[in-house]
Amino acid sequence: MMNDIQVDTPALLIDRKILKQNITSMQEYADRKGVNLRPHTKTHKMPKLAKMQMEAGAAGITVAKVGEAEVMAEAGIRDIFIANQIIGRSKVGRIRKLSESVSISFGVDSIYSVKEIDEVFEGADEKANVMIEIEVGEKRSGIIQPDDFTALLDEIKNSRNVSFKGVFSHDGHTYKAQTTDELKELYDDSSARTLHFAGLARNHGMECEVVSIGSTPPFVLGFDIPEGITEIRPGTYILMDGSQANVLGHNDTCAATILTTIISKPTDERVITDVGAKGITQQHRKVGLTATKGLGKVVGFDDVHVDSVFDEHAIIYDKNFSDEVEIGEKVEIIMNHICPVSNLYEKAYIVENGEVVDEAAVSARGKLQ
Incomplete structure (x- = not known):
């Protein structure tokens, strides 16, 4: 099927009808399941598309980098989560600057990070809002051991300028599942592990405002979302591949x-x-x-x-x-x-x-x- 669209190539095309269907479908799914949708905009990196997601009902957006957060904030988006560990005083300083005009939170998984954030946010009008990442099987970043988790909670509790917002995870290893049944099992295990750590935080006297999970496959397949999960962060669903x-x-x-x-x-x-x-x-x-x-x-x-x-x-x-x-x-x-x-x-x-x-x-x- 040849294409006669008159643009220079190579070019990135987006079918508007499918785009709108994808945005609507995921928002309706989140609404049915009673959770917030916070789409990961690293998939498209386009403020125009992020605004379409927000207009459809998204609670906010997710990004991977401080630079992406700055672009989205400049475009007028006011609720941003950086689903990544941000290490380096200059980057944390840029988040502090963003926090003056937008609601922003970001990931941590180490005491080093909390200490650095605490220092950089000294004197800020608002505390830094952090989410602890839980490693659920992807073998990437995130807390693995409960003792490390409670130690990190204590570090946040004892800090002057850091506020605990909740936990998040990414079940990217579901991409490797050989069958839909295996994918669901991995997803269920990842969700349960995330909820387990949310429970540990609650028992430690630090309630999770947000319990966030995310990857596209479980949600496009319509899997149930366990009680206690408050937010999902799929990214690829908007454009697919x-x-x-x-x-x-x-x-x-x-x-x-x-x-x-x-x-x-x-x-x-x-x-x-x-x-x-x-x-x-x-x-x-x-x-x-x-x-x-x-x-x-x-x-x-x-x-x-x-x-x-x-x-x-x-x-x-x-x-x-x-x-x-x-x-x-x-x-x-x-x-x-x-x-x-x-x-x-x-x-x-x-x-x-x-x-x-x-x-x-x-x-x-x-x-x-």
């Missing part, structure tokens, strides 16, 4: 694609397009429901994938595909992982019925600090 689409078994919710031009056909089966690693990345998932074939799916063609990429070239080997396309024609590719792809583009073109109807600046791209 090849790996998340594999969980559902279809591409119908994929709002984002890369528009790319056929620039060469060196052999009967080799087709070259103008998007390389700098526009699509080399990411793929190797195991589980989210496992991907190749480096991106070509829209409208059965089982045609990007086989490899150079910096500026995508390589596709498929004789039937080659027979159907000509140099100069454009095709769309569903990327394997949308979050890093968004970071590669200055703007996205919002399209409807084959025409560009709007644009969205990727204002938080490159905000890694």
Whole structure:
């Protein structure tokens, strides 16, 4: 299925109808389950899309970096959670500055961090609001041992300028589940572990205002949310991608694609397009429901994938595909992982019925600090 949208390629496209459906569907799910939705905007890094999520009913947004928080705050969003450990006095100082105009909280998992925050926030009008991250199986950051958790609670309690807001976790290891049943088991275990630590905090005299969990697969599959969870933080759901689409078994919710031009056909089966690693990345998932074939799916063609990429070239080997396309024609590719792809583009073109109807600046791209 060739595309005649008149924009230079490679370009990031967003289908407006699917975008709105995805936003509405997740908000309705959160509302039915009685929890707040705080979408992770690192997926798109676009204030325009974040505002759409807020207008649909989101309680606030999640970001990964202080720089992303600054961009979103400048755009007028007033409730932000940085789901990450922020280490470094200069970064903590920037959060202190943000706290003067927005409601902002951020993650901790060490006494070192709390001590640093306490020092930087000395004399501030408001205390720093922190959430303790709980490691639930992803083998990334977060508290693992209960003793370390209570020691961290004590450090916060004894500080002058740090306030405990709650706990959060990320069950990213659910992406590797081989079946939906296994995915649910991992999700249930992660939720239970998060709630267990919330209970430890309560027993320690420090009630959790927020108990936050998040990753896209359990929520697009409609899993129940255990009592005691107050907030969910999915990110990818708004645009989706090849790996998340594999969980559902279809591409119908994929709002984002890369528009790319056929620039060469060196052999009967080799087709070259103008998007390389700098526009699509080399990411793929190797195991589980989210496992991907190749480096991106070509829209409208059965089982045609990007086989490899150079910096500026995508390589596709498929004789039937080659027979159907000509140099100069454009095709769309569903990327394997949308979050890093968004970071590669200055703007996205919002399209409807084959025409560009709007644009969205990727204002938080490159905000890694």
